[in-house]
Amino acid sequence: MNAALFDLHQRASVSSSTLTSPGSPAQPPGRLGELAFLVGSTWASASAGGVIEESFAWGPGMTCIQTVVVQRVNGVITMAGNGLFAWNAAGQKLMSGSFLAGTYYASQEVLPAVPDQWSWLSLVVGPAGASETTALMVKTDDDTFEMRFTGFPPRVYRREPPR
Numbered sequence: 001m002n003a004a005l006f007d008l009h010q011r012a013s014v015s016s017s018t019l020t021s022p023g024s025p026a027q028p029p030g031r032l033g034e035l036a037f038l039v040g041s042t043w044a045s046a047s048a049g050g051v052i053e054e055s056f057a058w059g060p061g062m063t064c065i066q067t068v069v070v071q072r073v074n075g076v077i078t079m080a081g082n083g084l085f086a087w088n089a090a091g092q093k094l095m096s097g098s099f100l101a102g103t104y105y106a107s108q109e110v111l112p113a114v115p116d117q118w119s120w121l122s123l124v125v126g127p128a129g130a131s132e133t134t135a136l137m138v139k140t141d142d143d144t145f146e147m148r149f150t151g152f153p154p155r156v157y158r159r160e161p162p163r
Contacts, residue, residue: 028062030087031094031113035065037142043157045147050078054157059084069100094118102127107135116140 027033038056045052050073059066064086071079083098083105096107103126111119116139124131136148143159 032087045155
């Protein structure tokens, strides 16, 4: 399984093309386009616990942004997962879902729109049960964003150079 996720991660990290289908929109729906700065790149955040790399690619017809996440400790993949961002037209909110190391995260944007900031309420379901957490994603510049999860120190992600 790690080999398959690693392959998907590698393909997402080098792909900057947009996947489209006949009749697809010229622009992504709703606020999804605000996250376009993530697409086609791999972003990395290093800490004492290792390096987390997250790659982003457009889904079919620009209807979602697909993500692949890997954590490396001493160069070895210790955790891998995938997810997506999508626009909920009925609720007029960004949605997110991801599966990482046996835990599922379902998130919905909760605060009014603020430029370059996205606030999420997440339901986390894993082996230990279910809980809720909040996260704030802040774009600090074109090559940097920060994730702030309740109860954890902020993680700064930087755009990696193309491989």
